[in-house]
Amino acid sequence: MAIKNLGYLxxxxxxxxxxxxxxxxxxxxxxxxxxxxxxxxxxxxxxxRAWRIAIHxxxxxxxxxxxxxxxxxxQDLATMAEQNRQAGVVITQGDAVLIQQRGVVDMISFSDPFxxxxxxYYGATDVFDQPFVSxxxxxxxxxxxxxxxxxxxxxxxxxxxxxxxxxxxxxxxxDIVDLTLGPDMKLPLYFxxxxxxxxxxxxxxxxxxxxxxxxxxEALSMDDVGFAYDxxxxxxxxxxxxxxxxxxxxxxxxxxxxxxIELEFGWGARIIxxxxxxxxxxxxxxxxxxxTNND
Ligand code: FE2
Numbered sequence: 001m002a003i004k005n006l007g008y009l010x011x012x013x014x015x016x017x018x019x020x021x022x023x024x025x026x027x028x029x030x031x032x033x034x035x036x037x038x039x040x041x042x043x044x045x046x047x048x049r050a051w052r053i054a055i056h057x058x059x060x061x062x063x064x065x066x067x068x069x070x071x072x073x074x075q076d077l078a079t080m081a082e083q084n085r086q087a088g089v090v091i092t093q094g095d096a097v098l099i100q101q102r103g104v105v106d107m108i109s110f111s112d113p114f115x116x117x118x119x120x121y122y123g124a125t126d127v128f129d130q131p132f133v134s135x136x137x138x139x140x141x142x143x144x145x146x147x148x149x150x151x152x153x154x155x156x157x158x159x160x161x162x163x164x165x166x167x168x169x170x171x172x173x174x175d176i177v178d179l180t181l182g183p184d185m186k187l188p189l190y191f192x193x194x195x196x197x198x199x200x201x202x203x204x205x206x207x208x209x210x211x212x213x214x215x216x217x218e219a220l221s222m223d224d225v226g227f228a229y230d231x232x233x234x235x236x237x238x239x240x241x242x243x244x245x246x247x248x249x250x251x252x253x254x255x256x257x258x259x260x261i262e263l264e265f266g267w268g269a270r271i272i273x274x275x276x277x278x279x280x281x282x283x284x285x286x287x288x289x290x291x292t293n294n295d
Contacts (some may be wrong), residue, residue: 184238216265219265
């Protein structure tokens with residue numbers, strides 16, 4: 001498939017100061033440069049890339065604004081553009097200003113079936129000459145071929161979203177988790193991959209005012225998660241206890257961003273290999289991930 005990984009996320013947010021505290025102060029991302037104006041865009045690094053998360057000040061919006069998926073080269077970008085056009089998706093070619101802002105060689109953008117802006121790009125900027133330094137001593141984030149993490153997309157119609165993301169975008173099914181909502185009520189969650197990461201994207205027909213339920217960042221050591229859990233627990237900012245997920249075996253906990261979107265912070269997930277078969281699970285967690293009283 002042409003999509004290699006989840007490359008970046010951009011959020012439109014009301015409270016820039018709180019978001020900077022969340023990403024940099026709480027989770028140890030590296031702020032690229034202190035914004036002179038608190039209303040300006042602020043970029044955050046997780047690795048050798050020039051940026052992985054952007055927050056843009058907005059008086060009205062408080063949600064995920066765009067998702068950047070990486071392709072390998074110009075040919076793959078053209079292939080993806082054509083696949084989307086054939087499916088009736090309206091493609092916008094990235095203009096010079098946007099290409100410069102994202103720091104890529106070329107890009108296109110379009111909307112998924114429920115209004116989330118997707119950007120496909122190639123040629124992101126690496127800055128090996130400016131080493132990643134975590135603001136909280138996080139040893140590092142697992143990125144590379146697995147991309148920056150995963151997102152859980154909330155949609156009104158899971159079948160329509162699945163059709164788009166598998167048939168047009170080329171994601172492959174990893175597994176399905178049947179959430180039990182009541183004695184005769186189950187809600188299937190669909191987990192999709194585009195590389196070794198067990199899931200880069202999940203589809204959930206969960207009513208939500210936000211475009212995603214959560215995004216996940218994976219640290220390089222268990223201690224990174226433990227230290228973050230202690231730090232956030234002390235500030236009453238965790239929304240779940242520590243836990244381990246059934247499908248990717250991620251050891252993680254959840255916290256809430258200032259926009260109400262959850263942030264899963266994890267370590268130690270298993271990966272997809274050539275022998276992977278689609279599976280089902282009846283629970284999202286093997287143990288833990290119990291709600292805390294911090295909601
Ligand atoms: Fe997750």
